[in-house]
Amino acid sequence: MAKRQLNRRQNWRIEKIQTERAARAAKRESQALDALEGGDLGPEQTGLVIAHFGVTVEVEAEEDGQTYRCHLRANLPPLVTGDRVAWRAGNQGNGVIVAQLPRRSELCRPDSRGQLKPVAANVDLIVIVFAPLPEPHANLIDRYLVAAEHAGIRPLLLLNKADLIDEHNAAALDSLLAVYRQLGYPLLEVSAHGGGGMQELQRLLDGHVSVFVGQSGVGKSSLVNSLLPEVDTRVGALSELTGKGTHTTTTARLFHFPGGGDLIDSPGIREFGLVHVSRADIEDGFIEFRDLLGRCRFRDCQHDREPGCALLKALEDGRVQPQRLASYRHILASLPQDEY
Ligand SMILES: Nc1nc2c(ncn2[C@@H]2O[C@H](COP(=O)(O)OP(=O)(O)OP(=O)(O)O)[C@@H](O)[C@H]2O)c(=O)[nH]1
Ligand SMILES: [Zn+2]
Numbered sequence: 001m002a003k004r005q006l007n008r009r010q011n012w013r014i015e016k017i018q019t020e021r022a023a024r025a026a027k028r029e030s031q032a033l034d035a036l037e038g039g040d041l042g043p044e045q046t047g048l049v050i051a052h053f054g055v056t057v058e059v060e061a062e063e064d065g066q067t068y069r070c071h072l073r074a075n076l077p078p079l080v081t082g083d084r085v086a087w088r089a090g091n092q093g094n095g096v097i098v099a100q101l102p103r104r105s106e107l108c109r110p111d112s113r114g115q116l117k118p119v120a121a122n123v124d125l126i127v128i129v130f131a132p133l134p135e136p137h138a139n140l141i142d143r144y145l146v147a148a149e150h151a152g153i154r155p156l157l158l159l160n161k162a163d164l165i166d167e168h169n170a171a172a173l174d175s176l177l178a179v180y181r182q183l184g185y186p187l188l189e190v191s192a193h194g195g196g197g198m199q200e201l202q203r204l205l206d207g208h209v210s211v212f213v214g215q216s217g218v219g220k221s222s223l224v225n226s227l228l229p230e231v232d233t234r235v236g237a238l239s240e241l242t243g244k245g246t247h248t249t250t251t252a253r254l255f256h257f258p259g260g261g262d263l264i265d266s267p268g269i270r271e272f273g274l275v276h277v278s279r280a281d282i283e284d285g286f287i288e289f290r291d292l293l294g295r296c297r298f299r300d301c302q303h304d305r306e307p308g309c310a311l312l313k314a315l316e317d318g319r320v321q322p323q324r325l326a327s328y329r330h331i332l333a334s335l336p337q338d339e340y
């Protein structure tokens with residue numbers, strides 16, 4: 001009891017300190033903004049948000065490719081990495097964001113209160129990475145596909161560690177890949193180590209804004225390091241960690257590939273698609289089910305053994321793959337009960 005009270009008091013103190021700290025930061029921020037606005041600002045131009053640091057964002061000028069630390073005017077919607085903005089330069093490598101330009105797409109994740117918040121904008125390719133090892137799970141790949149379909153962003157299935165394909169795993173991998181090939185999803189095999197397929201991958205990434213997602217250990221870092229030999233993609237994440245101590249969310253950063261094309265990366269983005277999907281998202285995300293759902297005899301059909309089930313009929317006719325139906329059921333069953 002006493003301990004709980006103590007905890008509550010501690011929490012209250014921590015909250016008070018955090019509020020005061022935030023208020024001081026906001027005040028400093030508005031003073032900085034006033035000083036900027038009071039000075040000579042350059043003409044309005046367009047730029048790209050390449051990183052986000054709470055009260056300021058790093059903007060790359062479209063014109064000269066230089067980066068500027070920019071302050072935000074109060075009436076702006078929240079900006080994220082990948083946003084295109086209208087901004088005006090100040091005099092010391094800083095500037096002011098004037099407006100957010102329309103987004104073509106958004107990646108969203110729930111925040112600490114469970115509310116969906118955008119974490120990256122204008123991504124147009126989600127690279128779903130898997131490998132012979134750790135052994136790939138169809139339902140995990142399908143979860144990422146559901147998330148990509150839901151975000152309206154094109155997926156690319158990337159089998160990394162192709163050098164590890166041998167007589168023990170080749171058949172299983174082939175049948176896994178055949179399902180996605182039949183659905184029309186683009187597929188590529190590479191080896192971040194051996195270098196096989198990497199040029200082809202680079203070609204597919206050129207001209208796009210991509211994110212890499214996939215299970216731990218499939219080789220996302222290795223792929224990114226091989227594509228971006230010049231930069232340490234962990235830098236942004238680390239400096240945020242030491243800056244804030246307890247905060248585990250780390251900023252997303254946009255990197256340019258040498259051959260053109262961009263990558264947006266952060267630990268949070270790598271896990272995109274593993275949290276929060278609704279039943280409707282799942283039904284929509286299995287593209288071959290779209291024409292079938294709603295055609296079952298029973299409205300609350302669980303597509304399990306019900307007579308007149310359109311999905312089971314399609315399974316029988318070979319229009320739906322057993323692996324996909326199993327995966328669909330598995331993902332649905334993982335939803336909280338009230339959404340099922
Ligand atoms: N044989 C082989 N091993 C690879 C290849 N790419 C990566 N690996 C190895 O796989 C392991 C995991 O690679 P990472 O790049 O750390 O994987 P990750 O997906 O970034 O993992 P997380 O950071 O946990 O998300 C490392 O030991 C790599 O050396 C490859 O093409 N072939
Ligand atoms: Zn059914």
